[in-house]
Amino acid sequence: xxxxANTPFDKLExxxxxxxxxxxxxxxLYVFAHASGNLNPMHLPKEDGDGDGKPEAIAPSIWIASLxxxxxxxxxxxxxxxxxxxxxxxxxxxxxxxxxIAKVKLVEKGxxxxxxxxxxxxxxxxxRVVEGQAKVVAPATSQSFTADxxxxxxxxxxxxxxxxxxxxxxLPPILTAVVCxxxxxxxxxxxxxxxxxxxxxILIGDxxxxxxxxxALGANIxxxxxxxxxxxxxxxxxxxxLVHEGRxxxxxxxxxxxxxxxxxxxxxxxxxxxGRRLSHIFVMDVPGLDHLLxxxxxxxxxxxxxxxxxxxxxxxxxxAHSLGMDEPKVGILSAVEVVNPAIQSTLDAAILxxxxxxxxxxGGLVDGPLAMDNAIDLDAAMTKGIKSxxxxxxxxxxxxxxxxxxxxxxxxxxxxxxxAGGVVMGARCPVILNSRADDDKARLxxxxxxxxxxxxxxx
Numbered sequence: 123x124x125x126x127a128n129t130p131f132d133k134l135e136x137x138x139x140x141x142x143x144x145x146x147x148x149x150x151l152y153v154f155a156h157a158s159g160n161l162n163p164m165h166l167p168k169e170d171g172d173g174d175g176k177p178e179a180i181a182p183s184i185w186i187a188s189l190x191x192x193x194x195x196x197x198x199x200x201x202x203x204x205x206x207x208x209x210x211x212x213x214x215x216x217x218x219x220x221x222x223i224a225k226v227k228l229v230e231k232g233x234x235x236x237x238x239x240x241x242x243x244x245x246x247x248x249x250r251v252v253e254g255q256a257k258v259v260a261p262a263t264s265q266s267f268t269a270d271x272x273x274x275x276x277x278x279x280x281x282x283x284x285x286x287x288x289x290x291x292x293l294p295p296i297l298t299a300v301v302c303x304x305x306x307x308x309x310x311x312x313x314x315x316x317x318x319x320x321x322x323x324i325l326i327g328d329x330x331x332x333x334x335x336x337x338a339l340g341a342n343i344x345x346x347x348x349x350x351x352x353x354x355x356x357x358x359x360x361x362x363x364l365v366h367e368g369r370x371x372x373x374x375x376x377x378x379x380x381x382x383x384x385x386x387x388x389x390x391x392x393x394x395x396x397g398r399r400l401s402h403i404f405v406m407d408v409p410g411l412d413h414l415l416x417x418x419x420x421x422x423x424x425x426x427x428x429x430x431x432x433x434x435x436x437x438x439x440x441x442a443h444s445l446g447m448d449e450p451k452v453g454i455l456s457a458v459e460v461v462n463p464a465i466q467s468t469l470d471a472a473i474l475x476x477x478x479x480x481x482x483x484x485g486g487l488v489d490g491p492l493a494m495d496n497a498i499d500l501d502a503a504m505t506k507g508i509k510s511x512x513x514x515x516x517x518x519x520x521x522x523x524x525x526x527x528x529x530x531x532x533x534x535x536x537x538x539x540x541x542a543g544g545v546v547m548g549a550r551c552p553v554i555l556n557s558r559a560d561d562d563k564a565r566l567x568x569x570x571x572x573x574x575x576x577x578x579x580x581x
Contacts, residue, residue, distance in 0.1 A: 124269040128200030131235040131260035134228055140198035141225040144189050146181050148218045149277040154185045167218055168284075179218040186216055187252050189224035190241045194258055198226055199237065202261025206236065209254040214245075221246050226256070235260045280407040280541045282414045283567040286445065287318060290570035293577050295322045296371045298554070298569075299361035301383055302354055303376035304331035306338050311556055311565030312374060313341055320569040324370060326360050327377075328352040354378040358386045362394060365551050371581050372572050374554040380421065387549055394549035399423065399433035402555060403441055403547055404531045405571050408540040411498075416442060416450075416518040417534070420527035421555065422546065428470050431520065432483060435474060437547035438518045439486040444575040452478075453497035453516030454490025455526070459508060461491065467522035474520075486518070487511050494519075494530075543568035545575070552576055 129138070148167040155161055160182060164171035167179045187210050194203050216222055222243055230238035237260045242253040298321040303309040309332060315321040325332050325343070329350040336343045351357040358378065364370035373394075375383050387394045402421035405414060418438045423430055435452060442450035454471035461468045471490030478488035489512035496503040500514030508514075521527030534540040541564050546553035552572035556565050 125266055126196045126201050126269065127266040128202055128261050128264060129198060130202075130262055130264050131199070131231070131237065134199060134231060134237055134260060136228055136231065138198060138228045139225065140193050141223055142189070142193045142197065143221060143223050144192075146186075146216055146218055146220050146222055148179065150185065151179065151181065151218060152277050153275060154182055158182075158184070181216040181218065181220070183210075183212045183252060186222065186243050187212075187254075189222060189243055190226065190252075190254075190256065193224050193226045194239065194241075194256060198228070198239075199258065199260040201265050201267040202263075204259045206257040206259060208241070208256045210252055211254055212252050214249060214251040216245070216251050222251065229255075235262060276410040280409075280563060280567075282407040283541055283543070283563060283570075286405075286414075286567055286570040286574065287320075289446070290320050290573040290577075291318055293320075293573050295319050296552075296573050296576045296581075297322050297324065297369065298372040298374050298572070299324050299326055299364040299370040300374045301361040301376050302327040302357050302378040303374075304328055304335055305377040306335050307560070307565075308376040308556070309335040309341070309343075310339055310562065311560070311569075312376070313339070313343070314562055314566050315374075315569030316346075318566060318569070320566070320573045321372065321374070323374070324349065324364060326351050326357045326364075327354075354382050355385075358383045359392075362386045362389075362392065365394060366392070370551070371576055372552045372554060374569075374572075375556055380555065383553075383555075384422065384546075387546070387553060394551065394553070396548065396550055398437065398548040399426075399430050400546055400548040401430075401434040401437045403438055403545055404527075405441070405445070405543045405545070405567065406531065406534055406540045407542075407567070408534055408538055410538075413517055414445060414447075415498075415516075415534075415540075417527055417531045417542075418518070418520060419524060420521065420531045421524065421544070424524045426523065428473060431470055431474060432477065433548060435478075435483050435486075435488060435518075435520055438520065439483070441545065441547055441571070441575060442518060443485060444578040445571065447517060450486045450517045451512040451515050452486045452488040452518040452520060453492045453512050454488065454520045455494060455497060456491035456522060457493060459491055459493045459496055459506060459513075465491075467491065470522070471520075489513060490520070492516070541567060543571050545571050547575075551581055 163169035226239045312323040401419040404417040456467040468491040497516040503514035
């Protein structure tokens with residue numbers, strides 16, 4: 123809790139100085155862009171503003187100058203100070219990642235509590251970025267201020283998805299059977315993956331509708347293979363067949379109902395099952411969370427029994443390995459964090475945890491039952507006295523049933539502003555299962571997840 127105390131006008135002495143260090147981070151540049159409306163790409167961390175092929179991430183000069191006001195308002199003279207004027211001369215530049223120091227020095231006292239300060243901001247090595255002079259009205263009486271009710275900010279950036287895409291782009295693109303990409307969003311997602319060299323799409327569906335969608339997007343698909351299969355059921359079957367023929371290494375859902383595609387994937391004869399139960403996994407980038415979050419199963423297994431849950435957990439752990447998690451922490455969710463014989467999901471969770479301890483589930487740390495709060499929040503886990511390597515740190519959340527998983531994932535998406543990519547695991551190849559409501563980032567991330575998993579298992 124920050125406490126700020128001032129120096130009233132009658133106690134100010136010429137020569138008094140104060141300073142405050144500040145690390146300039148990328149989020150500062152985004153916050154300034156939103157607050158000011160200045161969207162100059164020279165200041166946006168990932169944009170190339172001058173066409174030289176790399177982002178500049180130059181800190182806006184006015185943002186740097188604003189650091190002076192923090193010293194005047196917080197330290198010298200401190201709380202109660204009001205600006206009258208500020209001159210500025212910008213003599214250098216700063217970038218995201220630079221550590222800056224804002225400094226002020228009292229040089230004159232005048233009438234009506236007016237105080238004049240030399241002001242400047244410099245790099246750690248003393249090189250100045252901005253300098254000038256401020257005239258302020260200093261406070262008349264001593265006072266202090268406790269900053270305990272200032273709301274925090276979470277910048278809605280999806281850095282975890284950006285990292286996945288950066289990891290996947292150097293990999294060879296995976297041949298992907300895209301089933302019924304007959305709408306702008308479904309075709310656009312496949313083309314976006316193609317542009318980022320994540321997938322090489324084979325477009326299966328009604329050729330006229332696919333071409334019309336491409337025209338609506340302003341996209342040229344003349345270099346892509348199109349298989350004209352106007353019936354959705356037949357197109358789904360053809361997508362699965364391409365995997366068996368060795369012509370595709372992944373399947374991607376287009377503009378058709380999920381059950382039509384899954385019907386052909388799960389068939390015992392001619393499908394893509396490999397002995398393990400198929401399960402859907404949301405890979406989620408949640409603002410404010412310092413790691414990816416996997417949520418399963420939200421789309422396939424309606425009321426999974428214990429045997430199915432074993433496969434759901436193992437599928438999620440296997441995918442987490444492909445995404446760079448060496449020993450993912452798996453939280454088995456229920457309404458409560460204690461075993462209650464009246465709540466079946468708590469019994470399943472306890473059994474799954476013990477199965478992992480005995481090596482029947484491999485590659486991750488598994489614990490449960492855990493309620494949602496103590497699965498992801500360490501303070502909540504500590505408050506409830508839960509001693510666990512998973513509680514408060516879960517990277518994978520196993521929902522007790524599809525309804526719970528689906529609601530959880532959509533709450534994170536539409537309330538917490540998370541991005542969610544989706545894949546189906548347990549098949550011979552990754553199955554990219556996007557929702558019609560997914561935006562471009564989610565579709566691109568799904569392609570990246572599929573590419574990373576395909577690379578790890580060597581298909």
